[in-house]
Amino acid sequence: MLACANLSLGYPGKALCLDLKWGMRPGECWALLGQNGSGKTTLLHTLGGLRTPLAGVVTLDGKALYDYPRRDLARRVGVLLQHEDYGFWGSVTDYVLLGRHPHRRSPFGWSEEDRHIAEEALAQVDMSWLAGRPLDTLSGGERQRARLALLLTQQTGICLLDEPLQYLDVRHQVQTLELLRGLTDAGKAVMLSLHDVSWAARYCSHALLLHDDGTAESGKSEEVLTRARLEHLYRCAFEEVGGGVLLPRPADWRGSV
């Protein structure tokens, strides 16, 4: 279980998250929602052990993250970053295989098992036919799927994904969300930051809302993703367009509620 207690995040002069108490169990899928700049990325980095909080502690199975050797942590918690520098010169397969780095046993090369896992991950994101292509020749959406494949290759019990749907077309957005649902069905825990509230309501069992005043709300999606809470979160009016789907009301896009 990944959890945090009394967690405070921020930068000098800007509090992003104050006294957060939260936990994620195996099989749960959490949507992380909030306005731009509300601290979603900072929180995901902190939960992934990439950033030190201002106060509080993040624990994994009751033990503080900083007590884990970095390699052990990478075998248990995978992070899909929102931005990644693209200076990689190799093929898509070369890239995806790097997800096996925390599990590597031989310094001389990848095992057959590693290659098989990478091939499977590429197939899961519909990228097998691009396996031999240089990474730097892919489109933005294809790169995003290659990054997802790398995360799958890492085979961690906990996956933290920062805007995993960016650059993806609608079909691949659904494919990715179904893929993440498959991970939670298999007992893994997933948290993803999103901007589309309807996807969050449809695919995520839980939601964590980060308000821009540093407060947060969390719980089951059907309890948290209410019209009133979303209007307070995004400071714009929502309306139900049928089937329980909430969308911002066009007339109020320019104003606040």
Added chain:
Amino acid sequence: MPRPLLSFLLLFAAPASVLAALCFGSADLPAAEALRGLFAGEGLAHDIVWQLRLPRALAAFACGGLLALAGALLQVLLRNPLADPYVLGISGGAALGALSAMLWGLGLLAGHALALGGALMTTFIVFGLSFRSAEWNSLRLLLTGVVLASGCGALISLILALAPQAMVKGMLFWLMGDLSHAGTVWPAWLVLGAVLALAMSQAGRLNVLHLGQLKAATLGVAVLPLQIGVYFGAAAATVAAVLLGGSIGFVGMMVPHALRLLGVVDQRRLLPFAVLLGGSLLVLADTLARTLWAPQQLPVGVLTALLGVPFLLWLLGKR
């Protein structure tokens, strides 16, 4: 290019280049005679091969291997394809020390000592200014190195302007790369072996570091110790190369690029291949530098560029 073929070619190129260096030179010695001298116990051919050509070929190979290795490491550390061993100002510091020694009329040993002192000073200044608050910023490292190199360049220009005319040619040769005064070779080979062994032990992590600091951290790499190790490894390789052959350009930046264009991207292969290709290239360049205008010697740095530029342009055109 298929990997086994490239491996074979590079493994073949290393001894072939050294053999060529033994067979050709400014002395009027036929190649067959030079080869006999290699195995003979005494005689003129034996002396020329064992006392002149072989030490120089070994110096050239070590120097080229060190520069290519340092370039490959720095291109990963800085994540900048334009990085070369001189980008951190190390050669500028060494050149400042060496040229100062020449200007003051100090001997070869003192010149080496001052060059080493200058190189170490710039290494630690760049490190000290780049490493702050337990984090590493590649851009700050690059900028600090470039600024320091510019400062050294200005002081070198000042020395060249103030130096007596008779000294200027020797100074220019040092700046363009010159292996004719290469002294004892074994320290450079020792550094080459040590840095290559250390780099190879971290090659898997270097592959991951290529993805960026944060991504490398998510994949279980302790980024900061690795970066510090790469920095000092590359610095040691550069210092050893500069002390041996002065500022020989082109090899450090272009050899890793050429290998990548040939399809070698995995650091576990790229690092040893860079040593083989860089070493072979410099041995060939130095052999040409000794023989083209014999008995006059050309600066080897000019030859490395003349050999390497068409090759790299051809590779770029093919890609």
